[in-house]
Amino acid sequence: MTQIFRRSADTWLRVGLLLLIVGLSGGLLVALTLEGTDYRTGRNWVVEQPLPFSHAHHAGELKIDCRYCHSAVQSSAIASLPPTETCMSCHSQVWKNADVLAPLRMSLREHEPMHWQRVVELPDYVYFHHGVHVNAGVGCSECHGQVDRMQLMFKAQPLNMGQCLACHRDPAPHLRPVDQVTNMQWRTDEDRRALGERLMKAHPIEIRGLTDCGTCHR
Ligand code: HEC
Ligand code: HEC
Ligand code: HEC
Ligand code: HEC
Ligand code: HEC
Incomplete structure (x- = not known):
């Protein structure tokens, strides 16, 4: 009988399979390691802006x-x-001629909005609503961190599906009185869970359905 494969073919096949398995599992390992890391979620990355606006200073x-x-x-x-006019309510008087504010004056003169680069952004297939959260007593800092200390804006939380779901399963310890949502210094001596549960009854907040896929993917 004629030999179709040389004897070494068998060895090559094994080596090939081995390399394939090593390659696949290595790739999977890299993917799993990157998932949820700052690199993957963009957390703590500072984004270049048309001018160095400081939340630490203003807020x-x-x-x-x-x-x-x-x-x-x-x-x-x-x-x-904010539109340029909001900045100009002060900067038409304060720091009127400062060089750093030149892009702002240009924007006003040319009727061209400032091209602020987005820092916190969800993929298009996710539905999010600020008003619902803010009116339920979820403070800005729960999702955006200590904005009042940020020289330049960065994404302080991963805001991935895991984080959304963790709170949707059990929001109580994350809630505060609605009139304190923008207060970055808010603290309470009361137990956060007890307070949260009381606020949930009063609002009222119904957690049933909050973890359904269709709540965020519509
Ligand atoms: C309520 C008033 C007010 C508003 C509104 C305001 N600023 Fe300012 N801004 C100030 C004051 C006051 C200073 C600081 C002057 C100083 O340090 O003596 C300042 C300083 C700055 C500086 C200089 C760098 C720094 O932070 O010290 C930049 C840049 C700036 N503002 C950009 C903006 C932009 C952009 C907007 C709109 C999104 C804006 N400001 C809105 C009051 C305001
Ligand atoms: C004087 C105006 C001003 C005030 C006050 C202000 N912001 Fe901003 N904010 C801006 C401007 C301008 C940008 C866009 C430039 C940037 O990202 O730094 C921005 C960007 C942001 C972003 C990033 C949005 C994105 O996806 O690009 C967040 C989050 C944010 N602000 C939260 C807050 C919170 C929370 C407070 C109150 C503690 C606050 N801001 C107060 C003007 C302001
Ligand atoms: C429950 C989490 C959560 C809370 C609470 C929250 N944000 Fe956000 N914020 C987000 C997410 C997620 C995005 C990105 C939205 C998108 O891309 O559709 C965002 C985006 C933003 C942006 C970018 C512009 C925009 O309109 O999307 C600004 C500015 C901002 N938030 C400010 C605030 C301020 C101010 C508060 C408090 C009054 C606040 N956020 C409360 C999660 C939150
Ligand atoms: C810190 C807590 C918290 C985090 C984080 C959070 N949520 Fe929520 N979310 C709530 C609460 C509380 C409600 C219910 C509000 C109510 O019933 O009045 C809610 C309601 C919603 C709703 C229902 C809105 C409606 O139409 O009734 C959507 C959609 C939603 N969240 C999306 C998201 C997404 C997407 C994320 C992540 C980017 C997220 N949430 C992160 C607390 C949170
Ligand atoms: C509370 C909001 C929320 C709910 C509920 C939710 N998701 Fe998501 N989902 C997100 C957000 C935010 C992202 C995008 C950020 C990320 O990649 O984690 C996402 C991303 C995804 C992705 C893309 C993942 C990737 O890595 O690219 C899939 C698939 C998905 N969701 C499926 C589901 C399914 C299935 C359910 C129901 C069991 C569900 N989601 C419920 C918020 C939600």
């Missing part, structure tokens, strides 16, 4: 309320970014 030191600039946050799905 922290000057104590301007978040809603002065993110005015839609309580009433709609999006929080919204």
